[in-house]
Amino acid sequence: MQASLQPTSERAAQIGLPIPPASSEAPTSQPPLGTLEDLAVTVSLCKDDEVYAQGGSARYIYRILGGCVRTVKLMEDGRRQVNEFLLPGDWFGFEALAEHDFAAEAVGPVLLRRYPRRPLDTLAARDPGIARWLLELTSQQLRSARDRMVTLGRKTASERIAGFLLEMTRRMPRDSNGGVGLPMSRGDIADHLGLTIETVCRCLAQIRREGTIVLTRANLAVRNPAALRALASATRH
Amino acid sequence: MQASLQPTSERAAQIGLPIPPASSEAPTSQPPLGTLEDLAVTVSLCKDDEVYAQGGSARYIYRILGGCVRTVKLMEDGRRQVNEFLLPGDWFGFEALAEHDFAAEAVGPVLLRRYPRRPLDTLAARDPGIARWLLELTSQQLRSARDRMVTLGRKTASERIAGFLLEMTRRMPRDSNGGVGLPMSRGDIADHLGLTIETVCRCLAQIRREGTIVLTRANLAVRNPAALRALASATRH
DNA sequence: CGGTCGGTTGAGCTAGATCAAATCCAGTGG
């Protein structure tokens, strides 16, 4: 872990970073970081490298240029919760408290831009626009965390999977065949949704059998979005 | 619902509001709200009154003076997720986006202070201290939401219950007998922890049988905190 | 005193976990 936090902006090509078109998500309002941009460096990571550790002090914030990052919380006995998957264009690490409560790890090869927190904080103390932007980012995270709360607390396995697939088709860029790449493993998905790998596989297989999706190891195409949406918010009984 | 959002500061006594000593939680840094305090009103609510509805526009922020408020998300078929319980001293409703993503309801009789958002926002745009305070509140919410994510995604029923009891003893004021009052029903607890009422009861009964806690309908005393802590972070197998 | 509404307890049932065994590739070395 912690292998390559050295700025190595050229490594992207070396490690075969998947071309990173911006997330199709509504781009979070670009902040006027001006002077801060000069203090930023570009960092490239390999699969499973740690961006920062759980409990580490929060010295930087990050923006993803390419690839996918997961935030992870680990229990002592190895149970794992993947809080979120971060995609190109997404910012993270700005939670404003002293220590990171989650670790952040590269799901695959990742390229990201790293900004120091200290000058950002002083900037935010002067510029209400920056402060507002930070608040908005945090609020959005909070909102999506709360949505996931319902997922984890009250939804069935297939509802979780269907919802996840919908989220991915929404956030990932469409490729030439109308499909999207799933950068994360089944295990990552399982730990994100509070399920086991096997249950994830079985639900995916089920949805595929019904003809709702076409799925290879890492590529997803939705054939019947309506059916998928119905699955995601199934009214029970 | 929506019964009594009229400012009725005298009703507290009428409805027998449980004396509201401040939460023993580290009080979130008191903001210099100065001028805003003049625009605030005190509101009193009865059990199950709605403070605001899911999807309602976010016009106010609130501080609890006494009682307990729950934030709730409801699925169409009635499945319910209680996001958090808010206690005296806690602020809520400041998520900064236009609409509330959760409803907020009084768990029992509640007294709260209501501040209009618009002037707060303009205040925050001028005063970095206010902005910083809002960001900190939101970040704390985000942090606790993320902790609950692990609970909901990966913990067993008894771990959830034990963790919840510990949280309550931490946040609630101790009464003369060393116990704390639990303002919420078993159903609320169940919907908070992603369990059923029956499972909540059975786990509580189990922990009580072991002598770790003494529990009546609405009052909890922890006899063996170490045992409870062990339960909450049990290393599986 | 009967009714209602939380809470508790018992008896199965089942969604999803666990355990185990293929299968499928992607990358490696020949």
Place this chain on the structure above:
DNA sequence: CCACTGGATTTGATCTAGCTCAACCGACCG
């Protein structure tokens, strides 16, 4: 180019934590 190897994925068989359904209990209330 092809066989080989190891990890990821898939599928099958079984088990179980927690859910569901149902009965009962006790406090409070009119």
